[in-house]
Amino acid sequence: MSIIDDFIEQSNDPMPSYSSSSFFVDSVGFEPSDPVMLETGFVSMGLAEDDSRVFALDRVQFQFPAQLRTMAVSNEILIMALETNHILRIDLQQAHEVEDIEIPRKQSEVKIYKTFFDPTGRHLLITTEQGENFYLFEKWKKAKPLSKFKGIVIESVAWNKAAGTSSDSSTKKILIGTRNGLIFEAEIEPTDEYFKREEKFCKQVYSIQENLPITGLRFEPFIVTPRKYFIVATTPTRIYQFIGMAQPQADYDGASMFENLFAKYETNPGFQELPGDLPYSELHFFTPYQDIQYQGTPKTFAWLTGPGIYHGNLVFGSQDVGDSVIDSAHLLPYPASPSETDPTTVVSEIPVSIALTEFHFILLYKERIRAICQLNDQIVYEELIPLKAGEEVRTMTVDTVKNTFWIYTDLSIFELIITREDRDVWRLYLDRQAFDTALQYCKNPAQCDKVLTTRADYYFSQGRYALSAQSYAQSAVAFEEVTLKFVERDERDALREYLLSKLDKLRRGDQIQRMMIATWLVEIYLNKINMLEDQTAASAGSDEARNFLAEQKFLEEEFRVFLDTHKANLDKRTTYNLIASHGRVDELLFYATIIGDYEKVISNWIQEKDYKKALDVLSKQASVDLFYKFAPVLMENAPYDTVNVWMRQTELNPRNLIPALLKYDHSKSTENATQNQAIRYLQFVVRELNNTDPAIHNFLLTLYATQSAQDESALLQFLATEGRKPHYNLDYALRLCSRQSGKMQSCVHIYSNMGLYEEAVDLALKHNDLELAKINADKPEDDEALRKKLWLKIARHVVEKKKDIKTAMEYLHDCELLKIEDILPFFPDFVLIDDFKDEICAALEDYNIHIEELKAEMEEATKSAESIRDDIRELRCRFAVVSTNEKCSLCDFPMLTRQFYIFPCQHGFHSDCLINKVKHHLNPRQIRRILELQEKIAHEISNINHAVTKPLAKPQSQPGGLDLLKGLILPDLAANSGDDVAVVVPKVDQLKDELDDLVASECILCGDIMIKTIEQPFIGPEETDLLASWAV
Template identity: 45%
Template sequence: MANLIDQYHEASSRAGAGGRVPHHQQRAPPEPIGAGFINARLEDDTPIFNKQRISFTPRSSITHMCVANNILVMAMSGNILLRNDLEHHPDQPEELEISKSLDDSIHNIYLDPTGRHLIVSMKSTENFYLSRNSSKPRALAKLKGNQISAVGWNREKTNNTSTGEILLGTTKGLIIETEIISSEDSRFFQASLEQHVKQLSNLGKEQPVAVTGVVFEKGPAVTQGTHRYFIMVTLPGRLYQFIGCIPDSPEPPVFQHVFSKYEDVPERFLELPGNFGYSCLQFFHDSRGAPKSFAWMTGPGIYYGNIDMSGDYGEDSVTIDTSLIEYPGDEMEEAPLPLSIVLTEFHLLILYPNRLKAICVLNQQLIYDEGFPDKFGKLVNMCKDPVKGTVWAFSKSSVYKYKIIREARDVWQMYLDQEQFELAKKYCKDNPAHTDKVLTKQAEFFFKEGRYEKSAETYALTQHSFEEVTLKFIRLEQKEALKKFLINKLAGLKTSERTQTTMIVSWLTEIFLNQMGRLKEQDVLDQYGQLQDQFRAFLSTPRVKECVSDNRSLVYELIASHGDVEDMVFFAELMRDFERVITHHLQQDDYPSALQVLSKQDNTELFYKFSPLLMQNIPKETVDVWIAKRGKLESRKLIPALVQYDHLKYRAQGNEAIRYLEFCVQALGVREQAIHNYLLSLYAKLQPDKLMKYLNFQGQDPDLVCYDLKYALRLCLEHDHKEACVHIYSTMGLYEEAVHLALQVDVDLAKMNADKPEEDEELRKKLWLEIARHVVEKEKDIKRAMEFQRECDLLKIEDILPFFPDFVTIDHFKDAICTSLEEYNEHIETLKDEMEEATKSAQEIRTEIQSFRNKYTFIKAQDKCSCCGFPLMTQAFYAFPCTHKFHSKCLTEEVRQHLSASKCHRIDELQRKLSAKSSTPLHSVDPELAKQSQADKVGSCRCRHRSFGVVLPSEVWHWTGTLYSRCCF
């Protein structure tokens, strides 16, 4: 199998010999692609201009041809037109007769860029118009007498029925404006197709001369509603430019606005000597339709240039970068005169009677030269489809089509040879190998000019040897350029190239540190600050940050080796190595900075580790940060930072600790006992005025308070906070101790605590007596002691009297004794009434019980259970005086729904006794049933879930076989 190079040469040898240029002008074979590119293919060697002879044999000679938008029109001898739609009906040409006159013939034909409008100029000065949708040419009556030699089509306003305003050049040098509209849309029903005909200029005043080319283009807006226009007109040896402004909605003649400014001034034109009686004007438009370049075929050569309509290069011209391209030829032989030219984006095609040549406009080199066989006749003319880009040439009997294939394939190399690197990159952007070559050449160009940093940036975009490039800059000690190359090279590395990334990052870090160290030694602080900002920005880029995260120890070592503490701290912060940063600040006694770093990170373990030291030095700021974190910190773990051993020395710390603990308790609702215990201890030591407020806030339910009662009591006793001790005693249920201690503080406090054991009247009385004794014996306030009778209903006068001293007279408590005796009498009367009422009720109950003993009921065989509806006598049952009857099982289940668990258990126990097969007589169970408060007050359930009435406690008949056994509940 042939290798790739052999295949390439074989393909080259198969290419047609036609169109080949001499060997020294051929393109060099593609160079091998540098490192970094794989699977690259060699350049396609297909010719740019691919010729194809059309299989067409005309019945008569072809005299003229034009093509636009795939509409091809050929003029034949005999005044016949062949119109062919190459896109839809390529094999069905339409034959049209222009004139039957044998004395007249076609002078030329002109087809607009859309292929809709055709003008035929006759040698007799007759002119005809043919629209795309018509098969019958129509005479242009108003133009009779003017032999048209050039047409400037309106590219903007043309449509299916109108040409828009167009400019016509004649063989006498006249410039005429007109507009052709087909008859069906003709204004005011005029018979003539020309809406207006106006001569605008006469360029043949001195001597009649043919206009060979007319082109006009609309430029940018000058003011609102006005645009700049330019008109280019050529004669065989002259080129005119007319530039002016035209309103957006002008009255015809439209172009009078442009030509009028040139009426009273001398003619201005470009004249080239040595014309051969005719010329050709060609324009090339870019993809947006804007004119880009022009070419004018004249005697001495082809005048070529670019078009700039901005007005930046003067008000009187739109041509820039113009040059005269000589016709290619052999110095030993006289070259024939060219017939016509066609302009493409990068090439000029020149047609001769027997060959076609192509010149590249970039380097003016001949790149294509192909002869035509004589058997098909000499070539007559050539034209280009402005829409499709195909080129057509013809002889009297043959038609040739040229397809332009990848015209810009070698343009990059030409721009590269001219050192126009940006244009070279533009035209090889789809080929990585070519792009790399251009970038390499550009980098070398910058390097030779001493623009090292620009060279470094460009080298970084290439696949050039990394080692070779770096050595270039190292040899010249261009550290800044080397740094720029490394930075840009790093940006171009793939994510997977970790080793290369690590190497470059390490190298750049060392370069930055060396440069900063040198500037610091030289005390150039401004430059040092700028470079430090660059270094930090470099470390902060995502790519570098990811790399150094995996190799942070290496970077730490590099920075430490240069003794750069500031950047060490910055790097640690960048790596979120906050422990290292905080430790550094603490070692420098810079507590605010340490706290600032601590506050910006979210690792709570660092708070627990460093808070003790921060709390000792900046307690307020530390607590502010804690509070700002709200519930993110576990307050229990901060207790070591809050604990202080000398509350007098660290009073500020203690107050801040209280502030934080209050925040935890009040704002966060913390209920941990350790927190509350420590807060209570700080209150007891530092802020006793808040102690009682806290205790009252906690309440007196021993199961709900958050602090340890015994610890709190011991602490308050230690610091002699008696009122707090009283509160704690009371919370613990030690009312005697609470009252005893309260009497040392306040009698009212003692009274309040004496009333707390509400369910233990004996204890309450005892506590009140103690208070009374204290008031009598300690305070000698007998009157106040006597008032205790009204405050506590348990105290009597006789309870207090033993506390009075012997010298006290009866006057002090006479009223109290009288009041007490009156209350005794009232109480005795009340008891007597209650006894009489109880005796009467007992008698009624005995009578009722006796009457129930003699009652009975009848049970029928068809009676049913009031609960389940099944026959009653199929199992044990209960019958009630209210006529309700229940199976014992149904009644039990019904009653269970309304009883507590203990009563349900009792029912199960009674049922087991009733069903036991023993000799226990039935009457021995009756007392048990009686004890259940009349069958657990079955009737009190009131049968909530049934329709039957209330079941009252009464006698129950229990069926036992054939006997009726009476059961009283």
């Protein structure tokens, strides 16, 4: 398809013009110069004015060793190819370091034609006029020839985005356009091996069948279908599009990636043509988001052709073979410039090179540079390039990753610095009435307000009042001005929309303004609802009435949402009055509900006698005070449902509900008349909630006792459930039940709970209830005398009142405490013995058996006493043999050297050794007692010593400890000591026995003390130093 017709139409349009008076001189770069510059468009019209320049041309200070042939910049790496076939590589982050790389060919043999730098800044292709091609990797110091590419003059390269995210160093599959219209697919992988080539893959995949250079080439994957690719190629007059599926990723290394895709276009290539005589062209793309790790999909493109700049959008969707990705394409003719020969005439000049930004086309000419705004096709910037004599402009290159623009000549390099190019874009979109887009590019509130105000005025003039209201609400237009506009046009709906939006945007601190607007909105809503209601009634039965009704329902729902959202901004009294004045009862109740005024809602339903709704509202609120307030009226009119609600509210205090329960008259209730609702609720409180309030229990008892029914089973069940420690008052319960007829069993139960068993039995016997009397007679289990007395009462009643001797005799079996002799006094003086002859005989037999048992017990006791006496005699003769060489088990010294203890286990200990060892296992009180005993024994032994030695008149000879021990063990030796010794020795024996109990109750090596030492460590704290002394 040719677009020459479109070009002809646009070429007839007036050319973009400029005023010659706009030229002015400015110093550019680092050298003094007098360039002529033009900058128009994007003029601030008195709103947020900014005089800073969007475009600025700066000269780069660099001394070239030879003329510059070509240049490329990628990822802040700058490559310059010189006429001497040297390559200069500069990292712009370290611009002072310049790498000089030589092409391995003499200058006389080859001449560098172009260089192609991938976006990552790692791979560089160098092509020459003679068809020699070289490859330079990022760290290499020397370029390597590509033998497979020999004879190919490269005009364009389509780099693979996957190389930026790959961990290896290859270029992945790339496309190469040649001077003679061929497209090659290749992959280059750098290697340090001498015999290994870098060309991993190289194959021709397409030919345009014309001897024209492929001036532009690029491929992009479809986002939704990654295997589908879009390829675009250009010649000086044609633009080709290829869409199709590429080979799977797994097969890329061994086969062509795009061969099958191009095969679909062998016979029917898809292209568009712009005829012209221009021998060159350029293809550029703009990507909104560009990064090495993630290079976004291009959004727009621009193609430099002879007739003009062909540009448009790229839309990736569901296109297939033969379809186009290009959308909304236009041809922009080149702007006219004053003729060099005749300044009064203007001619169109074709640029040497172009570049594409988000909003501008950058046009490079032989002596100047221009920027044309894409939004209005106006020249917004023009500047003369400060060239030296004989200096020639080469072309322009772009770092697509860092979005920098570079212009170079054969002797100089310039950077075109673009600052905030979207600064005034908002105004251009505003002029085109693209309001939403204009808002996206606003930089400050003043600009946003200008757009919003203009949009609001535009919609208002078009009669689109709702949209106008939304924009006015966001703008800074005076509130009074906007509201008057809508009031004058009687646009209440738009006014409502405006007020709603304005209310949402007011600060919370603006309480008065928020309240006024919210109140006004309530009035507007109510008027609108009533108007729709009147219109519905006026057109009843028609389709229009149904529409009015639907709108009314929708508006009522919207009004309720408004009330719920802005209830905090409304005055309760004013809102009540407004809604009530319009007769909107449902809305009034809704408003009362959302603000928590449940009392008003409940009162309304009670007034309407709709108690179920009143209870429904009551159950959904949390204030217990309302339960208490409305309890009497609800209990009187809907007792069953009221009790149901109460039972769900466990936090209620039943005591506060007693007045309502007292007012309830079950006899007058027609609702669930078989059940007393007051009793039902109190049963729930007592049984389920475990209430122990005496007032509640007394009231429930009263309700049970005062029921007209003669059956007292419910009352008895309640009394039984209360147990032995009831929560009701026993005296009150007894008085209450005593006054009620038919409550005898309850009175008996209460007497029993009070411990008045005689009264309970008497009352039961009074009413001839023998079973009840028997039950209560058995209750005093711990008082056998009382039990016997109560049973005798029952027996006497049976004998004396009922004259039933046989039944009385049966009580002998029911109560083991009664004997025949106990009830015989109740019998008449003259009675036949036949009725109780067997019982008398049985009693005599029992006495005989009991006497025999006592005899046997006496004989057994006599035998036991004799056995104990024998054991005592044997114990007196028990002894242990201690040899002379026996040693103490603790100190290992001879046993007989000091007092000692011997145990049945044959362990022997000196008394002092045993005492010292046992002390560690006794409590402080026991240790103090041992010391006291030792002191007392020593004192008494001293008294004995004095009494024994005095009659013997041997003062010079003091008895030894062994003699004293003998005196203690063999008292006969001290018989001559007189009465003093006879008194002291028993006392010493008593003290010694107590000491023995403390220290010799068990063997220290065999008893419980030894077992308890299992928890003690082998090395004690006091042995730490000793353990440390053995450390090596």
